[in-house]
Amino acid sequence: MDIATIGGFAGGMILLVLSIIVAGNSLGLFIDAASFLIVIVGSLMALMAANPLARTLGMMKFLSNAFNLKVYNKDELIRQLVAFSESARKEGLLSLDDALNDVEDDFMKGGMRLVVDGTDPDVIKKVLYTNLNQIEARHQKGIDFVGGWGTLAPAFGMIGTLLGLIGMMANLEDTASVGPNMAVALITTLYGSLFANLFLAPLKMKLEDRNADEMLVKEIMIEGILSIQSGDNPRILEQKLYTFLPPSERPSGGGGEE
Secondary structure, three states, rough: OOHHHHHHHHHHHHHHHHHHHHHOHHHHHHHOOOHHHHHHHHHHHHHHHHOOOHHHOOOOHHHHHHHHHHHHHHHHHHHHHHHHHHHHHHHOOHOOOOEEEHHHHHHHHHHHHHHHHHOHHHHHHHHHHHHHHHHHHHHHHHHHHHHHHHHHHHHHHHHHHHHHHHHHHHHOOOOHHHHHHHHHHHHHHHHHHHHHHHHHHHHHHHHHHHHHHHHHHHHHHHHHHHHHOOOOOHHHHHHHOOOOHHHHHHHOOOOOOO
């Protein structure tokens, strides 16, 4: 579970509530069921119209990726690839066959299987990058889904405001109702802006960050697999792979300095 995501959402809501209280207003003034339905449910329905039903129904899977922090041990991955390289140079590529049973990542296991089977290097590279592009494309669909919702929410907030203003103008002769009706009309704009900027925009950025982190790991795997297939010296391979990491994450002497 990503504490930063939960903490950011909770902190933002607490700050909002405190701001209302400090300003001397009642929280009840900012609660309106109709505005909630217009902004949240209305924007979701528009999103459903713009996406396949299966994608909309599976939105919780997209959102869960932002809350679940998947930690990649890049240093351990590099050490594993270097160990494979050393074994391949000493005992041949076929010696890696049994070791691959302990590899948990399907992407890496599939690539190494191609190497052990003696597949042509160009074919291996094409297969790996095609797989990588498909993974990124699937991630992008989730990112675009959340981003689209963030675009629609403020628009539906404005729609709710217009509906409220129409109702207010229709009863303009009742001056006592103008103030309360105007406040309710503006609440939908508040809901739309709050939902888009406190929740959906950060979720999109979080998903983009998750995607970039996984793509980096996959790039390390591809570089390692292709180097093992070409018979690179393990020490050269190690130096090459550590250049994917920032200097602060490299061991002493790994990949040089920036």
